[in-house]
Amino acid sequence: MTIETKDVSVTLSHKEIVKKASLRVKEKEFVGLLGPNGSGKTTLLKSIYRVLKPSGGVVLLDGNDISAMSYRDTARRIGVVSQFNNLSFDFTVQDMVLMGRAPHKKAFDRDTEEDYRIADEALRRVDMLDFKDRSFLTLSGGEKQRIILARALAQQVETLILDEPTNHLDIKYQIQIMDVVKSLGVGVLAALHDLNLTLMYCTYVYVLKNGSIIAEGYTDDIITxxxxxxxxxxxxxxxxxxxxxxxxxxxxxxxxxxxx
Amino acid sequence: MKKQLNPRHAALSLAIVVFIAAFILSILSAVTIGAVRVSFSDVYRIVLYQVTFGQLKIGEEAFLSSGTMYEIIWNLRMPRVLMGAVIGVLLAMCGVVMQAAVQNPLADPYILGISSGASLGATFSIMIGASAVFTGVLAAMGTAFWAFIGAFGAMALVMLLAHMGGGRMTSAKLVLAGCVVGSLCSAFTNVLIYVGKDAENMKTVTYWLLGSMVSARWPKLLLPGVCAVLGLLFFLTQLRTLNTLLLGDEAAMTLGVNLTKWRMVYMIITSLLSAVAVCTCGIVGFVGLMIPHIVRGFTGSDHRFLLPIASFAGGIFLIWADVIARVLIQNTEIPLGVITSAIGAPIFVYMMIRKSYGFGGND
Known part of the structure; x- marks a missing residue:
């Protein structure tokens, strides 16, 4: 599956945060999105995963306009690990990961053995299986981040969008998370701060500055x-x-x- | 039976059955309690005769279908107990759903301004009287109708305010709009009371504001009863979406929930349901807020268990709160809202200080 943005602009409170950004994530490609704080990385990603509506341009999934699709459809194809996961309500880690199965479920479907197996497998991949009966709110920031990744894994999507997935993580888990994502062999669009991690994992990068994409190309050519x-x-x-x-x-x- | 995949879920499924049983038992035992002493056998003979449409006749027909005992048991106590059950289910269910819809554990018909709107409508009807302002059909409508209009108007205003300024209807906007509309309605209510100055009416208003089941009769039971059943059936189809909503706006959307649409649907339905509850029995506080909280402390936030258990727990709670209101002081009705708050507040504090249960955040 490919994700493409064509001249996407996003305006928030009368300020144009993203200006005509065009990018493309090809099937199974690991793409990095670089840029300093406030350059519009998160905003651009949000417009792709539909939390924000672009004020101009389109987001295409395999060439189809994403705004014409149902949220359920997009959720079966794009998984998101974003920066903020503040909850006011508590769930167990296992329940949290099982919610990744929601887009595959109809109203009366029960969680099947298969769902539990997928959730366990996702937890094992992020090294959190022992935590499955813990309450989510008692976890540390880094542990929460890994659970959210596990939830996205349980979604079994073809593309992952990651917004600074390694925030709050110590180096072991930074590498672990990136390894897990890389080994999935799915398309990835990741906003990253760490240039060395970018060089390690991304094949292609886009660079945002003041809301515009000012450079793109293979990682080794671009990061100079x-x-x-x-x-x-x-x-x-x-x-x-x-x-x-x-x-x-x-x-x-x-x-x-x-x-x- | 299918293999249970999660032992905790097995226990919670059992809890649902237990609560339904307790709910039915509560109805049956609450009928036997009241200011007038009636023997168990008399009570159940009358109830059995009535629920089997006269098929099960133990004793004389005259006793079972007419007379003082029959009136007390079947036409006063039974609808009253059922009213408590139904209103309790409605309020607790609305609390659960509203809390999920606005992703705020403190949401209930109060916080979102609906009760205040109902109070304003009722106060207007009692103090001023609809016939003083309107003519025709509107003038003939009673307090319940105006309470409903008030509740509905408040809800509409809250939604409108939350929508203003563009952007999505976030939970913060909804809660703030609810507070604004709530205080506005309270202010107008107080003006009406102040301007009215009629002592008798003032007493009626106070009584209404504190909630009561005194006026419960069979015909009045129909609307809230139907609402409770339909509401429960509808929300039982929404459990997974409700769970997803608790994760926050962004997570819900990335998990395939059309947040804006469902939040709107849930808000409208729960507003209507709580408006029905409030306009039937006045303002019975604490149930919509407290019951979901207490139940959540035991079941966790999973709506597959929280919603049914909290609904029936709400019914059970209100049945017994009303029993206390009837019998605690002889020959005097204590307002139901007083009882629910008096029982609710200490339990709430206990839940709050119990370490295992947080209100969210990272405590």
Whole structure:
């Protein structure tokens, strides 16, 4: 399945947050969305997963306008792991993950053995199976994040949209979550802050600045010292790590000279 | 029976059965209690005779279908007990659904302004009188009608306010709009009471505002009864959507729920149902807020168990609260709202300090 945005603009309180953004996630492609805070990454993602309505342009799923589809249909095809998951009501971890099955259910369908198996499997993948009877509200931020990912996994979708999925996570789970997502072999569109994680996992990236896409291309070609200076206003060195063979970004402090 | 996949669910399914049984038992035993002492055998002989349409006749027909005992048991107590049951089910069910629809554990017909609207309508009818303002059909309508109009108007205003300024109808907007409309209605209610100054009417208003089942008769039972049954049947088809709503606007939408549509549908239905409850029996506080909370403390937030158990628990609670209202002080009716609050508040505090149950957030 491919996701495509064509000239999508989003206006929030009379301010145009996203300006004519066009991007495309091809089948099974891991695409990164980069950009500094406030550049419109989350807003653009929300317009794709239909929480916000674009003020201009269209979002296409396999070439079909997404706004003409039912929410149930989109939920069977796109899973979302977003930044904020504040709950006022408590559920057990297992119930939480089972809700990922909701888009596949009709009103009177019961949760079947198959659903429980899928939920357990999703929990096992994020290493949270032992937590299944715990109450969701008692979990730490990182644990919650992993449960939300498990819920998206239980949705069994062809595409995942991730909004800074590694926030709140220590490095072990950052890598674990990215590994889990990568190993699914589904299309992924992920807003990321960490450039090194981007270099590790994304094949293609789009760079947002002030709501416009200012660069796109294969990750290794796009993440350059010049682009980082231009977009993030930070000095750095991009070099190939001899051990991993991957490109690696090392940032420099503005106090570099004084500190040496 | 199918293999139960989750032992907790098995226990909760059993709890549903227990609550339904307790609900029926409560109705049957509450009929035997009242200011006038009637023996068990007399009570049940009359009830049996009536519910079997005269097929099961134990004793004389004259005793079973006429006379003082018959009047007390079948035409006063029975509809009253059933009214308590029905109103309790309605209020608790509306509380559960409203809390899910606005994703706020404090939502109930009060917070959302519906009760205040009903009070305003009722106060208008009692203090001013519809015939003073309107002519024709409207002038002939009673307090219940105006209470319903008030409730409905308040609900419409809340929805309108929550929609204003564009954007989606968020739960925060709904709750705030409910508070605004609630205070507005209360202010007008007080003006009417103040301007009216008629002591007798004032007493009637107060009585109405505190809620009572005194006026329960068979014909009055029909509307709330039908509403409770239909409402319960409808929401039983919505359990999964209700669960998903609790996860928040964004999560609900990404799990395939057309949030805007369903929230609107649920709000309109629960507003109508609570308006029916309030216009029949006045304002019986605490049930819609407290019963869902207490039940949630035991069952968790899963509506597959919460909704049926809370509904029947609401019915059971109100049946017994009304029994207390009838018999606690001899020859005096205590307003039902007083009883429900007096019982409810301490239980609520207990639930609040019980560590295992939070109101949400990260406590």
């Amino acid at each position: 010292e010049e682009l980082i200076r231009n977009v993030y206003e930070v000095e750095c060195s991009v070099a190939r790590n001899p051990v991993s063979g991957k490109l690696n970004v090392t940032f420099f402090s503005k106090l570099r000279e004084e500190m040496q």
